[in-house]
Amino acid sequence: MKSLRAWLMRVAGMFSREQRRAGFDLELQNHIELQVEENLRAGMGAFEARRAALMKLGGLEKTRQAYSERGTVPFLETLMQDLRFAGRQLRKNPGFSVLAVLMLMVGVAASTAIFAFVDAALLKPLPYPKPDRLVEVTESVSFMPRANLSYLDYLDWKRMNREFQSMEAFRPTAYLLKTASGTEPVPGEMVSDGFFRTLGVAPLLGRDFYAGEDLPSGPMSVMLSFPAWQKYYGGRKSVVGEAVSLNGIPYTIVGVMPKTFEFAPRNNAEFWTALHATDSCSLRRSCHNLTGIARLNDGVSVATARANIITIAEELEREYPVTNRGQGVSVMSLSEAIVGDIRPILLTLLAGAGLLLLIACVNVSSLLLVRSESRKREIAVRGALGASPWRLKRQFITEGLILALIGSGLGMAVAYGLARVLVQLVSRDMIIHMPYLEGMGLNLRVFGFIMTVFLIAAVLFSLTPMSRLSSVEMREGLTEGARGSSGRGWRRLGANLVILELAVAVVLLVCAGLLGKSFYHLLHVDLNFEPQHLATAMVVLPDAVYAKDAQIVAVRREIVRRVGNLPGVTSASATTVIPTSCNCNTDWIRFVGRPYDGKHIEVNQRDVSAGYFTTLQTKLVRGRFFIEDEDAGKPLVAIINKAFAKKYFGNEDPVGKRMGDTELTPKSIKEIVGVVDDLREASLDAEIVPAVYYPIDQNTDSQFALVVRSKQDVNTLLPVLAPTIHAIDPGVGVVEEETMTQYISDSQSAYLHRSSAWMVTGFAGLALLLSTLGLYGVIAYSVSQREREIGVRMALGAQRSAVYRLILGEAGRLAGWGIAAGVVCSVGAAMLLRSLLFGVQAWDAGTLATVALLLGTSAMFAAYVPARRAASISPQEALRSE
Amino acid sequence: MGDKADVWQGTLVLMVLKTLEILGPQHGYGIARRIEQTSGDLLSLNYGTLYPALLKMEQEGSIRSEWGLSENNRKAKIYTLTAAGRRQLKRETMSWEQTTSIVARFFEKTEDPA
Numbered sequence: 001m002k003s004l005r006a007w008l009m010r011v012a013g014m015f016s017r018e019q020r021r022a023g024f025d026l027e028l029q030n031h032i033e034l035q036v037e038e039n040l041r042a043g044m045g046a047f048e049a050r051r052a053a054l055m056k057l058g059g060l061e062k063t064r065q066a067y068s069e070r071g072t073v074p075f076l077e078t079l080m081q082d083l084r085f086a087g088r089q090l091r092k093n094p095g096f097s098v099l100a101v102l103m104l105m106v107g108v109a110a111s112t113a114i115f116a117f118v119d120a121a122l123l124k125p126l127p128y129p130k131p132d133r134l135v136e137v138t139e140s141v142s143f144m145p146r147a148n149l150s151y152l153d154y155l156d157w158k159r160m161n162r163e164f165q166s167m168e169a170f171r172p173t174a175y176l177l178k179t180a181s182g183t184e185p186v187p188g189e190m191v192s193d194g195f196f197r198t199l200g201v202a203p204l205l206g207r208d209f210y211a212g213e214d215l216p217s218g219p220m221s222v223m224l225s226f227p228a229w230q231k232y233y234g235g236r237k238s239v240v241g242e243a244v245s246l247n248g249i250p251y252t253i254v255g256v257m258p259k260t261f262e263f264a265p266r267n268n269a270e271f272w273t274a275l276h277a278t279d280s281c282s283l284r285r286s287c288h289n290l291t292g293i294a295r296l297n298d299g300v301s302v303a304t305a306r307a308n309i310i311t312i313a314e315e316l317e318r319e320y321p322v323t324n325r326g327q328g329v330s331v332m333s334l335s336e337a338i339v340g341d342i343r344p345i346l347l348t349l350l351a352g353a354g355l356l357l358l359i360a361c362v363n364v365s366s367l368l369l370v371r372s373e374s375r376k377r378e379i380a381v382r383g384a385l386g387a388s389p390w391r392l393k394r395q396f397i398t399e400g401l402i403l404a405l406i407g408s409g410l411g412m413a414v415a416y417g418l419a420r421v422l423v424q425l426v427s428r429d430m431i432i433h434m435p436y437l438e439g440m441g442l443n444l445r446v447f448g449f450i451m452t453v454f455l456i457a458a459v460l461f462s463l464t465p466m467s468r469l470s471s472v473e474m475r476e477g478l479t480e481g482a483r484g485s486s487g488r489g490w491r492r493l494g495a496n497l498v499i500l501e502l503a504v505a506v507v508l509l510v511c512a513g514l515l516g517k518s519f520y521h522l523l524h525v526d527l528n529f530e531p532q533h534l535a536t537a538m539v540v541l542p543d544a545v546y547a548k549d550a551q552i553v554a555v556r557r558e559i560v561r562r563v564g565n566l567p568g569v570t571s572a573s574a575t576t577v578i579p580t581s582c583n584c585n586t587d588w589i590r591f592v593g594r595p596y597d598g599k600h601i602e603v604n605q606r607d608v609s610a611g612y613f614t615t616l617q618t619k620l621v622r623g624r625f626f627i628e629d630e631d632a633g634k635p636l637v638a639i640i641n642k643a644f645a646k647k648y649f650g651n652e653d654p655v656g657k658r659m660g661d662t663e664l665t666p667k668s669i670k671e672i673v674g675v676v677d678d679l680r681e682a683s684l685d686a687e688i689v690p691a692v693y694y695p696i697d698q699n700t701d702s703q704f705a706l707v708v709r710s711k712q713d714v715n716t717l718l719p720v721l722a723p724t725i726h727a728i729d730p731g732v733g734v735v736e737e738e739t740m741t742q743y744i745s746d747s748q749s750a751y752l753h754r755s756s757a758w759m760v761t762g763f764a765g766l767a768l769l770l771s772t773l774g775l776y777g778v779i780a781y782s783v784s785q786r787e788r789e790i791g792v793r794m795a796l797g798a799q800r801s802a803v804y805r806l807i808l809g810e811a812g813r814l815a816g817w818g819i820a821a822g823v824v825c826s827v828g829a830a831m832l833l834r835s836l837l838f839g840v841q842a843w844d845a846g847t848l849a850t851v852a853l854l855l856g857t858s859a860m861f862a863a864y865v866p867a868r869r870a871a872s873i874s875p876q877e878a879l880r881s882e
Numbered sequence: 883m884g885d886k887a888d889v890w891q892g893t894l895v896l897m898v899l900k901t902l903e904i905l906g907p908q909h910g911y912g913i914a915r916r917i918e919q920t921s922g923d924l925l926s927l928n929y930g931t932l933y934p935a936l937l938k939m940e941q942e943g944s945i946r947s948e949w950g951l952s953e954n955n956r957k958a959k960i961y962t963l964t965a966a967g968r969r970q971l972k973r974e975t976m977s978w979e980q981t982t983s984i985v986a987r988f989f990e991k992t993e994d995p996a
Contacts, residue, residue, distance in 0.1 A: 002942045013941075024933070027910060030956045034952060034954065057928075057930045067934050070938055070941075
């Protein structure tokens, strides 16, 4: 208690030192006067009396010192002194300090922001209990490693597997919600009864689906997402038990999910209904429209579970050879399924940011090195005056700490802002699939990351100048200043740092170049249609109203006709899948008159209206396009793409050939009437696979996409689409009105390539800047150290050009080594990047040459400034300064 | 070994407390002189060491100080015992007496040391 009080008083005393000193001086003075008076009284002479008084005191200065040490905390006191001194040092060289702090800030900010991203996406587990036990379970076919699961297969897998605690299925859908103001299309999700229990999430309100609620005989019940509950019901608790009309069918609300509930594959679903497998697709084993998730039994690995499902799939294949032949299995951890695609990009970005951080630290270190060199004299003097080596080291540690602290503190602040910007840059559509990014922020792990960086930086920044502080160097310090030759050791270390820095910059620049090139290739990939001036929208027909095929055909034709008549519109058409979406919605076919080997021929299948290809401006290669009125009453026909023709017909003319389903059911037989160009159906970086197109009127579906071409700015068309269609029937849902170019640039592949290209380019640009600055610093310092030598050379008759040669030659050697090392490393780095590259090789000579040239030029530029200064040295002055 | 003994480790505080109890408020020089006189000039007190000790006691709350006038009409810092200081004095006196009585027992039968 007592000592704590004393300690606190001493700490407080640090802030009133001057006052206390003045007070004590007065007290001492009085003390001495009293003693002197007494001594005088005792008969001493005036001088002797004062001398004796001081002796009795044990020395004025010593007393003052002892008193003042007791008054404060000496350790803190020296720390404050060190801090003040460090602050003075930093202020004395504002250029150095600002540069060092800024460099570190850039490195910390970039790496922290990216780390926060990676943390959110890769480290933050799925927001469910025991997330590592959750797996995604789907079927797999040749060109879709993760295809959909058919309902009947799902039931068998669920029943026969031994490794899952539970297995569930889900399927995205859209519902037409009847509200007071009309009908509104809303995103929904159909899930099997145990879906939420398998995830481990309980409803906030009401109850979960009970077992068996998803059977065809089960009641029509729905659970609301938290946002939907807020949006449509204002968060009313009485909502449970109320009825809601979806697609014209009454459902009962049984529960509300918590606010924190998220499901990355479809985070925007508002209405979660029990999966009633009554649709025609669910009754066919060959129709695949579900995704499975499962919770593994404790201690079971993903591989074991996969092996188990593969056995089951093989059994089913023997049992149902027609529908299940060649149906593979995909079982992977749910987190892998959700973030697998973006992992390589995030890791690339993290590596890029890390390299930038490395450059920044190397740069600050080399600056510190330069400075410690020029402070040698100061250090030597302090040492000679009695500062202990530890005290001198402490000074460097303090300065390193201050730099690291300010740099990483600012970096953290910038990173915080940067992370927000990054999230903003992610489009809404992407966030739906990456809800985990929204929770991104400065959590404990991110803070830990910053602390680690800070500590490493602090150690690095204190050790670097300390390494120059051996006793030998210190002794030299006193004498050396006069001689002015810079230590060879320093030159070697500084040079190595510059080489390292340049090499890292090359790696970053090459990667940025390759990613940029990939992105360029991606955007200029052959689409085989003209995306400009195209608008798209999804149309959802209420099933209850349009129950018969003929009704669907009629209303769809009317919609296409009315939209086609809008001002500026040159043509309108319908399809089931918008181009550039995916290699999905496949069909299994078999050719008439060819031996059947039992293998499925799996092709992309799209149902399109007559004017579809002309609207898209996709070229007809052979035969004809579909014609109007080609409906179920007419012979069934098909158009194939060039990839299809090439793969299955080679040099034969496919027009007139016939094909059907795998059993060649008579009513499935279609005749190929035309071949069109390889219209890009899947994402920009995916392979073109065979595709088949059927007339949309021969294959009815209540959901379809509109594709409209306009002469005018297509953005003006978007807002009028829904009103035009609602004029026909206000109950029809119209969603996702978008321009085709927007659709393409928002697509995941374009987004990922674009963002990674931009970000790595940003890193590379900063790396170029930092490494040029670093080179400049080292060369400039080396010139300043060699002024005398250069002066002598010039006095002895060296030309200015020779001085330029000397300095630029040295810089060129460093740059050459750095660039050479960087080129070797970057080929290696680019090999790791391969999965992200599109249409460009890892050893792209053009990129390598450009980077080498760019960096070489900027290095020479960085060296030119000090070289010019060296060349302008006046020999007389350099010699006189001796 | 000099003629006079140095102040034993840890006893300075006790002496200061006792001095202030007896003399009442007093300035540093007065305390120093008093300690020396009380010891019959057997103790050699380095006056300079007294001041950090006074500061320490003040920080610990056993004494407090205020500016007043010394006998020569100069501004002087006057130290006063606080309540906590009195308690401390009582405690330390007891423990000191105990210590000396224990030590004394060891020498009961021996003659005076040289």
